[in-house]
Amino acid sequence: MEQYDRPKTTAPLNQTAQMLQTRRIPLMNPVLDQEMIEAALHALQNEKFVMGESVHKFEEEFAKYCGTRYAISTGSGTAALQIALESLGIVSTDTVLTTPFSFIATSNAIIHAGATPEFADADPTDFNLNARDAEMRMTERTKAIMPVHLYGRPCRMDEFQALAHKKGVKLIEDACQAHGAEYMGKRIGSFGDAACFSFYPSKNMTVGGDGGMITTNDENVAEAARCLTDCGREGNSKYAMSRIGYTSRLNSVNAAIGRIELKRLDGWNLARRRLAALYRRELDNLDKIELPTEDKTQSRSVYHLFVIRSPIRDLIKSRLATHGIETGVHYPIPIHLQAPYRKIYGYSEGAFPTSELLAREVLSLPLHANMKEEEVKIVCERLREAVQN
Numbered sequence: 001m002e003q004y005d006r007p008k009t010t011a012p013l014n015q016t017a018q019m020l021q022t023r024r025i026p027l028m029n030p031v032l033d034q035e036m037i038e039a040a041l042h043a044l045q046n047e048k049f050v051m052g053e054s055v056h057k058f059e060e061e062f063a064k065y066c067g068t069r070y071a072i073s074t075g076s077g078t079a080a081l082q083i084a085l086e087s088l089g090i091v092s093t094d095t096v097l098t099t100p101f102s103f104i105a106t107s108n109a110i111i112h113a114g115a116t117p118e119f120a121d122a123d124p125t126d127f128n129l130n131a132r133d134a135e136m137r138m139t140e141r142t143k144a145i146m147p148v149h150l151y152g153r154p155c156r157m158d159e160f161q162a163l164a165h166k167k168g169v170k171l172i173e174d175a176c177q178a179h180g181a182e183y184m185g186k187r188i189g190s191f192g193d194a195a196c197f198s199f200y201p202s203k204n205m206t207v208g209g210d211g212g213m214i215t216t217n218d219e220n221v222a223e224a225a226r227c228l229t230d231c232g233r234e235g236n237s238k239y240a241m242s243r244i245g246y247t248s249r250l251n252s253v254n255a256a257i258g259r260i261e262l263k264r265l266d267g268w269n270l271a272r273r274r275l276a277a278l279y280r281r282e283l284d285n286l287d288k289i290e291l292p293t294e295d296k297t298q299s300r301s302v303y304h305l306f307v308i309r310s311p312i313r314d315l316i317k318s319r320l321a322t323h324g325i326e327t328g329v330h331y332p333i334p335i336h337l338q339a340p341y342r343k344i345y346g347y348s349e350g351a352f353p354t355s356e357l358l359a360r361e362v363l364s365l366p367l368h369a370n371m372k373e374e375e376v377k378i379v380c381e382r383l384r385e386a387v388q389n
């Protein structure tokens, strides 16, 4: 997760503010335009604050977009993951297998659901969970696999579907970074027993605040998830509860913004892909830099992040910073080496060597849908200088 600047509105800027803005190339840049502001205001003035009409419409539209029967909104992506796991029947004696090379919320959600996280290493070609290593590390207690479509690059879901089927375990997609990505002609979010999205403001689409979504084709999972997000309420009852639930609903204002952003998502993702292609052309064959591998024919990434690898990552990062170019590291510490995981589960260095190496070498370059080609060229020019001098 990344700190992000406040979205820029379309209001005119004075000259100094414009100069200050153009001197810096940000890593990401969430959008807030007039249509979103008006939709938010309309929802605020005309709907219930929580779970109003916009929420129901957003859920319907999101499900349709992902090609699933159901979509259930939540208060965050982390809550979506936790609630999806609980809705799939994961309990405290279970373990859930995921990757240590992700944002920490991926495995925190497993712990929040009462289960134990276990890890398999990342694949050095696409940085996603390695299905072969996952199979080797599964135990009797493993009841679910949770691959993460990291940086908006789809995992090889046919391999994970086959593995989940073979072992008789649940499959949950952490799609928090992959809104709109496709695999084998289908949208991400429709491959597992459930999938989870985040609308945190740095993502390819947001809701103007925190929010999340669970997608599923399973009616029972959808019902359980709906109930858990809403205090455990039994159907439409006000005070009859069937589960120990949470308050993890989406606000109507946020859903109203989300509906507008969903309409823009494909256009924004196309812009991201074009800018990623430009980065590739400009940085081809550059010494000490490894570009992200290109999509295979069955896969369409949405470039939530454009991530290069370099053994001199920290030097490049600081050199770019001196030119006002903001970069990111996603993520500098693999989850198993975070303090609470070392303490609780006893992990130490060397447990997952690919993830640990990636954590030392990855660098996210600026990329957002409204970035100008000239800005990409400036980043590449400065990057070439940083590597050569």
Ligand SMILES: Cc1ncc(COP(=O)(O)O)c(C=O)c1O
Pocket (backbone or CB within 6 Å): 001, 076, 077, 078, 079, 102, 103, 105, 106, 148, 174, 176, 177, 197, 198, 199, 200, 210, 211, 212
């Ligand atoms: C891969 C991944 N999983 C889970 C999450 C958690 O989402 P949220 O921040 O909405 O709780 C994020 C968000 O940053 C993420 O990138």
